[in-house]
Amino acid sequence: MDLKVDFAFKQLFGKQGNEPILIAFLNATLKLPEHDRITSIEILNSELEPKHLDDKKSVLDIHARTENGARINIEIQLANRYDMEKRTLYYWSRIYSGQLNEGMGYKELAKTITINILNFRFVKPTERYHTTFHLFEDEEKFLLTDVLEIHFMEISKLMVNWRKKALNLHEDLLVRWLLLLEAGENEDIRRELEAIAMQDSVMKKAFAEWEDISRDPRAWSEYESRRKVILDDAAAVREAELRAQEAGEKGALQAAENIARNLLASGMDMETVAQHTGLSKEKVAEMHRNIQ
Known part of the structure; x- marks a missing residue:
C-alpha cells in the first residue's frame, strides 16, 4: 500500500495498538526536549461531531491526546485543493474549542497541534520541507501563547533533498519517518530504511504492520x-x-x-x-x- 493514501496512513499511524509508531513520529516532528518527550498517547475518535444542526461534520485523519492533555491532529493530503490555510485553521479551531465543556474554564483548554503532510508544494517563501507556525507579535516576534502550533511537511521538497543526498536517515528521525511514506514506490529508500529497522525496534514494527495491512x-x-x-x-x-x-x-x-x-x-x-x-x-x- 502507498502510505500517502490516507486510509493506509491511518492504518499504520492511527490504529489502536500502533501507539509506539505514532509516538515515535510525533517526537521526531515536535523535537521536544528529552524530559518533555511524549511517552504515552490516546488515539481519539476522528469524527468531530457538529454542535449545531447546520454545522459541517468533519472527519480527521488522526486525532490524539498526549499524556499532558495536548490535542494533536495529523492530516495527509495528496492533491492541492487550494484551501489548506483555511482548512487547517478550521480543523484546529474545532479541536481547540471542542475541549470546552460546561463548567470548564478557558485556562483548562490544552495546547492543540495540527500537522499537515502534503504531497505538493505549499509554503512558497522557503525550500525547507518542514515549517512550523505559532502566534507571534508582528514587530518584536514574542510569543502570544503556545496553544496554537501548526506544522507543514512537504514531501516534494523532501524528495528534492533526498535526490541531492542532503538528508541523513541515520541522524534525523523525522526524515526517516517521512521517507517511509515514499518507501512503497522507491526501492532505494525502502532498502535503506529496512537496514535501519534492524537497529530501530519501532521502525521494525512499522514495517511489520505495513506488511500485515497490505496482506489483508x-x-x-x-x-x-x-x-x-x-x-x-x-x-x-x-x-x-x-x-x-x-x-x-x-x-x-x-x-x-x-x-x-x-x-x-x-x-x-x-x-x-x-x-x-x-x-x-x-x-x-x-x-x-x-x-x-
Missing part, C-alpha cells in the same frame, strides 16, 4: 476504493486547472486581437502592431485586410 484482503479492498476516489479527485482538480489555463489563454488572445484592430485602425504599420501585441505577422496582415 479486506483492508486492501478499502485501500483501493479510497485510492480510486483520491485519484479521481486529483484528476478533476487537474482538469479544472487545465480548463482555467485554456480559458486564460483564449482571453489573452482575444485581448491581443482587439488591441491589434485598434492600432491598425489608427494607422500603425503592421510590423509594429505585431511587435506590440505578440501576434504573428500573418495574423496581423489578415486582420488588416479585413479592416480594409
Whole structure:
C-alpha cells in the first residue's frame, strides 16, 4: 500500500495498538526536549461531531491526546485543493474549542497541534520541507501563547533533498519517518530504511504492520476504493486547472486581437502592431485586410 493514501496512513499511524509508531513520529516532528518527550498517547475518535444542526461534520485523519492533555491532529493530503490555510485553521479551531465543556474554564483548554503532510508544494517563501507556525507579535516576534502550533511537511521538497543526498536517515528521525511514506514506490529508500529497522525496534514494527495491512484482503479492498476516489479527485482538480489555463489563454488572445484592430485602425504599420501585441505577422496582415 502507498502510505500517502490516507486510509493506509491511518492504518499504520492511527490504529489502536500502533501507539509506539505514532509516538515515535510525533517526537521526531515536535523535537521536544528529552524530559518533555511524549511517552504515552490516546488515539481519539476522528469524527468531530457538529454542535449545531447546520454545522459541517468533519472527519480527521488522526486525532490524539498526549499524556499532558495536548490535542494533536495529523492530516495527509495528496492533491492541492487550494484551501489548506483555511482548512487547517478550521480543523484546529474545532479541536481547540471542542475541549470546552460546561463548567470548564478557558485556562483548562490544552495546547492543540495540527500537522499537515502534503504531497505538493505549499509554503512558497522557503525550500525547507518542514515549517512550523505559532502566534507571534508582528514587530518584536514574542510569543502570544503556545496553544496554537501548526506544522507543514512537504514531501516534494523532501524528495528534492533526498535526490541531492542532503538528508541523513541515520541522524534525523523525522526524515526517516517521512521517507517511509515514499518507501512503497522507491526501492532505494525502502532498502535503506529496512537496514535501519534492524537497529530501530519501532521502525521494525512499522514495517511489520505495513506488511500485515497490505496482506489483508479486506483492508486492501478499502485501500483501493479510497485510492480510486483520491485519484479521481486529483484528476478533476487537474482538469479544472487545465480548463482555467485554456480559458486564460483564449482571453489573452482575444485581448491581443482587439488591441491589434485598434492600432491598425489608427494607422500603425503592421510590423509594429505585431511587435506590440505578440501576434504573428500573418495574423496581423489578415486582420488588416479585413479592416480594409
